[in-house]
Amino acid sequence: MPEHVEEIKYxxxxxxxxxxxxxxKEPLGVRVTLDKEIVExxxxxxxxxxxxxxxxxxxxxxxxxxxxxxxxxxxxxxxHSMCFAQGIEAIGDLAVEEHAQLVRTLMAELERIHSxxxxxxxxxxxxxxxxxxxxxxxxxxxxxxxxxRVTGNRIHHGINAIGGTRVAVHPGDVDVIRKHVHDIExxxxxxxxxxxxxxxxxxxxxxGILKKEDVVRLGLVGPVARASGLTADLRxxxxxxxxxxxxxxxSVITRSNGDAYDRNEARILEIEQSCRIIHALLDAVxxxxxxxxxxxxxxxxxxxxxxxxxxxxxxRGTLAYDVHANGKEGLDKLGIVTPTVINIKAxxxxxxxxxxxxxxxxxxxxxxxxxCMDR
Amino acid sequence: MGTRTTxxxxxxxxxxxxxxxxxxxxxxxxxATFAPRYDLERFGCLLVGSPRHADILIVTGPVTRAxxxxxxxxxxxxxxxxxxxxxxxxxxxxxxxxxxxxLDEPLDTFLPVDVYIAGCPPRPETIxxxxxxxxxx
Numbered sequence: 001m002p003e004h005v006e007e008i009k010y011x012x013x014x015x016x017x018x019x020x021x022x023x024x025k026e027p028l029g030v031r032v033t034l035d036k037e038i039v040e041x042x043x044x045x046x047x048x049x050x051x052x053x054x055x056x057x058x059x060x061x062x063x064x065x066x067x068x069x070x071x072x073x074x075x076x077x078x079x080h081s082m083c084f085a086q087g088i089e090a091i092g093d094l095a096v097e098e099h100a101q102l103v104r105t106l107m108a109e110l111e112r113i114h115s116x117x118x119x120x121x122x123x124x125x126x127x128x129x130x131x132x133x134x135x136x137x138x139x140x141x142x143x144x145x146x147x148x149r150v151t152g153n154r155i156h157h158g159i160n161a162i163g164g165t166r167v168a169v170h171p172g173d174v175d176v177i178r179k180h181v182h183d184i185e186x187x188x189x190x191x192x193x194x195x196x197x198x199x200x201x202x203x204x205x206x207x208g209i210l211k212k213e214d215v216v217r218l219g220l221v222g223p224v225a226r227a228s229g230l231t232a233d234l235r236x237x238x239x240x241x242x243x244x245x246x247x248x249x250x251s252v253i254t255r256s257n258g259d260a261y262d263r264n265e266a267r268i269l270e271i272e273q274s275c276r277i278i279h280a281l282l283d284a285v286x287x288x289x290x291x292x293x294x295x296x297x298x299x300x301x302x303x304x305x306x307x308x309x310x311x312x313x314x315x316r317g318t319l320a321y322d323v324h325a326n327g328k329e330g331l332d333k334l335g336i337v338t339p340t341v342i343n344i345k346a347x348x349x350x351x352x353x354x355x356x357x358x359x360x361x362x363x364x365x366x367x368x369x370x371x372c373m374d375r
Numbered sequence: 376m377g378t379r380t381t382x383x384x385x386x387x388x389x390x391x392x393x394x395x396x397x398x399x400x401x402x403x404x405x406x407a408t409f410a411p412r413y414d415l416e417r418f419g420c421l422l423v424g425s426p427r428h429a430d431i432l433i434v435t436g437p438v439t440r441a442x443x444x445x446x447x448x449x450x451x452x453x454x455x456x457x458x459x460x461x462x463x464x465x466x467x468x469x470x471x472x473x474x475x476x477x478l479d480e481p482l483d484t485f486l487p488v489d490v491y492i493a494g495c496p497p498r499p500e501t502i503x504x505x506x507x508x509x510x511x512x
Contacts (some may be wrong), residue, residue, distance in 0.1 A: 020445060025402050026394050027442060048441045049396040052477040059474065068471050074400025074496065118403070137410035144407075155400040155496050371399045 011035060017359060019048050026370035030347075030363070034356055042351045044344070049374040054334045061329045062088060062162060062300045070156050072336065073372040075115050078107045079314040080336075081160040086240065087310035087323035088162050092303040098242075099285065100164035105242035106177075106281050107147075107159050108312070109274045113184065114143040115315035116223075116267040116274075119367040120191065123264055126360040127203050132194060139187050142180045149173055163299045174282050185275045191268045195261065204261035208350045208362040211258060220346055221339045222317020224366055227266040228258030234313035241312075242281060249280035260365035267367075300329050316340055316367050338372040387419030388510050391429035391453065395446055395482075396472075397436030400496035401463040405433065408499040415503055426452040431509055434486075437465040437472045440479050450486055458509045461488045462502060464495040471495070 013034040019027040027048035033041040057065045121136030151157040215228045233252040250273040255262035305327030317339030324333040464470030492505035
């Protein structure tokens with residue numbers, strides 16, 4: 001090397017991860033500063049998918065708002081509409097038929113299974129294990145088949161309406177759902193075996209450790225919190241819809257290490273518990289009952305002015321809707337607190353000090369859903 | 376795929392996907408299209424990680440203000456001949472989010488869209504049909 005050429009030493013490196021990134025299907029901007037291979041600092045930018053739903057909902061009436069709110073998220077859409085409907089029903093003091101409550105719960109649990117399958121699949125994809133990702137997606141199709149049979153749609157089911165559900169579960173559907181859920185139960189042990197495989201263990205064990213103190217300090221929710229040893233699940237703690245009836249049929253899954261491995265293991269075990277809940281619900285579902293005859297528009301006119309906070313346990317954790325009805329068929333204000341916007345704060349603890357190659361796995365283990373987060 | 380007349384139909388069309396504020400519904404159906412049940416990859420279609428490798432640009436979502444510049448940047452990186460496919464009601468005309476403060480204008484007012492695939496979200500079969508149309512157009 002000639003003497004006049006100065007050697008430049010790159011010790012720090014700023015690398016943008018997103019907003020459009022091959023491993024993220026959604027726009028999330030994470031700019032990481034690297035010291036060699038170790039993340040020294042990170043900068044998060046969100047809001048790329050902000051559609052202003054909270055503001056837009058106030059310009060619509062309650063029935064129209066229902067359709068908008070389903071589209072907060074394409075993965076947990078019936079959780080959102082269920083939470084909103086429960087809020088409106090609380091304000092209007094509307095009674096919901098038992099069958100409708102059970103159908104809502106059934107849809108919520110089916111949704112939890114396909115959401116968790118998606119998350120495990122994405123985690124495998126981030127590790128470069130495409131075959132497993134494909135397997136998880138094949139299993140997921142079983143749930144979508146059930147949705148299609150019961151509601152007519154694969155993704156946005158439009159099942160929840162104010163005061164009940166749009167469709168009922170027919171006795172013929174019950175057998176089909178049972179068969180599909182049995183199939184999934186038979187596959188789940190294979191997914192547990194996947195986690196016990198040496199290579200997978202080495203990528204997930206002790207990666208992205210969240211201590212219980214951090215979980216409490218940041219107020220994290222859902223499987224992320226439960227994987228760190230926090231026993232918090234609204235389905236048990238404050239049963240809503242049909243969960244009161246099936247309370248004894250499932251247990252809350254908790255793990256103790258709080259690493260990426262435990263978060264994924266907790267999700268796989270939760271799929272098993274959801275299958276149990278579905279079997280208990282199907283036992284409880286009485287014969288075919290036609291949905292409530294009252295027209296949604298007529299019900300909407302009976303909703304007075306009022307304010308209520310409605311909470312449910314969505315697949316990713318506690319989902320809260322702050323509903324302010326104006327008594328004139330519309331909304332004064334709507335606030336949506338999604339579990340993903342709470343859980344993304346965990347990156348503060350997780351990313352700094354982590355190896356760069358672990359960053360995609362760490363982000364995936366939090367099960368981020370950017371459309372929920374940005375609303 | 377019929378007679379292979381166009382330049383794009385004579386090779387394997389590679390696809391790049393941009394989410395411009397979609398609710399995930401279309402995105403998840405697009406991924407399901409490439410998953411084993413529908414398996415679009417058997418036709419040589421591949422979901423790639425860089426717009427520079429792509430022949431077809433797939434846009435989902437109502438195009439939020441924050442994503443618009445990024446989308447135009449990505450469109451500029453796709454080499455010619457290129458096709459733009461809009462998936463879902465949002466990408467076609469902002470759908471249920473029409474009138475929101477965070478949206479600017481619909482996709483086809485600033486990008487030439489070749490194929491519109493309707494639905495909220497469209498089924499994987501519809502997506503496959505639309506992509507075949509884009510290849511043969």
